[in-house]
Amino acid sequence: MKLIYEKSVPGRTAYSLPAHDLPVPDVPESLRRAEPPRLPEIAEPDLVRHFTELTTRNFGVDTGFYPLGSCTMKHNPRVNERMALLPGFRDLHPLQEPEGAQGALELMWRLQEILAEVAGLDAVSLQPAAGSQGELTGLMLISAYFADRGEGDQRRKVVIPDTAHGTNPASVTMAGYELVGVKTDPRGNIDLDDLRTKVDEETAALMLTNPSTLGLFDEGIEEIERIFHGAGALMYYDGANLNAVCGIARPGDMGFDVVHINLHKTFSQPHGGGGPGGGPIAVRDILEPFIPSPQVVRLDDGTFGLDENRPKTIGRVRGFTGPFGVFVRSYAYIRAYGPELRGMSETAVLNANYLLALLRDSYDLPYDRLCMHEFVLSARKLKREHGITALDVAKRLMDYGFHPPTIYFPLVVPEALMIEPTETEAKETLDAFAEAMHAIAREAADDPETVKAAPRTRPVRRLDEVKAVKQLVVKYGSGETSVPAEA
């Protein structure tokens, strides 16, 4: 289909603005725009049609099953959208005086209290914009904590298992720490013998996703806690997989000192094709003095305010007080469940185990245990016997009407297929997906060319990603360019 710029016709407009008869001040010549930006010129009917046509070329949870591992693609209740668009929330300026924003501040304070209870920790900062920023913020808190104790120069290392999301090591670098890797044992837990050799008086923290990206709860968590706290180090919990354990096992009770929570995963902020998200952090009391400023507080008179007088704070990690519209949606979502969040997680784990049981005979299962909210299969046998890769399986699933799982992650599993059904899928959907996976496994043997040629039912077939790099086109109308060589 055409780009909106290719539909543009000079002189066409969609906008309207109130007329005025005021003089327009001159812009100094040296600052004045010489050429107008080449934005689209299109009337409203075709503007709407353009974006509607784009939606027909996209797939969301509303369209169908989306078992993208570690992304928790659950149903997004529409009442939450309606609530975020209430004028009292939508049109509220973030610098409104606290007296004029009591409802918003109360909602944020209530969400802080809820997330502290779910995490099993003492204080919550809602400021981080996404999980990755929560990670970085958490590491900054750890850094500030050790600096405050005079151990800042000594503790420069952060331990991360080989199953970690790529964000963890990237956050370690951005926080100025040094990465120490630790291996996974044959059961999918952290290798404790390896770990013991990696933790010492130079260790600042562990970053762990639990359940891990293998969808497995680390059975050695209590010993891990003793190793880190015994060495005077802290523990960071990557909350990407919190959907498995709400109301069942809390990060704070596992020994973690700081946790980020992905509101766009566990608490149903729609992911919007890549964002927005929300990455609040919950912390143990020892880290509370360092959390970002400002912090929403309830005052002695029962009103709500913003506390900016926080002498030990690491400072601000984003503008204003966080992605408020995300808070409204997640708060509404949590209030629909209340203590029944436990049932949410139990169902997510039941759905995953059921799907695993249906698929375990058709695909390799590298870690043969009960899973939590997701599980990782391998297509290595299909590859070895029929030349069909995880990528081929993923593309063929599209022809069956499903979004593929996460593939080639975690890195410790070759030809990985990481499947997370979430609690909101019906048994019939899981059955149909399993049927498709079985069919693809059969096709791999009987008709591999069909699998390799997939997808055939999408608006485009397989795309040339190498060409996209070599003949770089990242905006309309510039022609292709080659990427400058790495400095």
Next chain:
Amino acid sequence: MRYIALTDADRDEMLATVGVSSVEELFRDIPDGVRLDRPLDLERPLAELEIVSHLDSLAARNAHAGVELSFLGAGMYDHYVPAVVNTILSRGEFLTAYTPYQPEMSQGVLQAIFEYQTAVCELTGMDVSNASGYDGTTVAADACFVAKHVTGRSRIVVTEATSPQVRQVIKTYAPGFGLEVVEIPHSGGTTDPALVAEAAQDAAAVIFQQPNFFGCLEPAPDLAAAAAEAEALPIAHVDPISLGVLEGPGRYGCALAIGEGQGAGNAMSFGGPHYGFIATKLEHIRRMPGRIVGETTDVDGERGFVLTLSTREQHIRREKATSNITTNQTLLALGGLVYLSWLGPQGLRELGETCMALSSYARRELEAAGFVPVFSDKATFKEFAIRVGRPAVDVVRAARAKGVHPGYRLGRDYEGLDDALLVAVTEKRTTEQIDRLVEVLSEVAR
């Protein structure tokens, strides 16, 4: 539970298939010592209509722009968002999709991001935009990281007339990046290029804002030239709404253009979510953080779009990535694209001129009423600073009691400005509303 489909019969059948007798058994790998042995201490579940009435009551306690005549700005603006924006963002195919890892499933959002990147490049005069950053503050930290790696230098210069929140975020990130931050003062509301020239020696970057935090127009080309002369990267933090009338930073020598997208297509929403934009010249593309969409073809030669240059990113590069960002603000950036498509070049220019005309009217009327601008000789865009003759905190309180929020208290961030307000005037304000502002300020100030 209304968001869960399984019936008791489903559960029994599924447990049997798994080969366990209870849901409890599925959790047997979790040691007893870390399990929660009580229900979560949360309030009871609410029905949908109870949620609606509870949140209605919270929302009703906020003095939003629909019930209070507001001249607040300072980085977040009450610009009009046309109906088409939310119509399109509400489509489930966009709203409920994840990051487009599988391009054949995601051509809609990939093409939209490509079109957004084009719009940002057009506005800023740059070659490359990413798919968005978190907001107008974090993109400044991203830009510092780019500058550090491009120049190999470790000092960031930022003007004091740059948004205080932007400066605060840069300072929060700086220690981890191994960067030192130096601020240079303003001279009567704008920045002196001579001070930039001096501070830029050995600096990785010079960051300034245009229009600056006070609403004044900086001598931006001169600031960029002063930075470039010292081989520091000039970085402009710009208001997209101004870019129909003001030149794009890429056309006056800046290496990066960054900014807060909220005013262009997003509601204020008490501070988020919004999109931050970051754009640069082609030579720095390998240092760019975050997702970038590129054009390619499929096996039949049909045009399509994919995430490209992923070797910069955390999921491939891990600790050597250009950033840890993964989730960004795609839906809000899509709102920006729809909005900019609605405006077109003519609308963007007319909008900028309308803001300038109304803002200038407000400034004139306040001066006529005896109020003194803080920086009287400086050209402004849609915001200006004015003295109210007594502590602004008292003036804001008294004016709000009369239904008018007269602006941001500059004394919160700047010494010597406790009696000053930063007044923002968008196209949503009318001359009658501005007259009301003048009337109320005249009653409560001095």
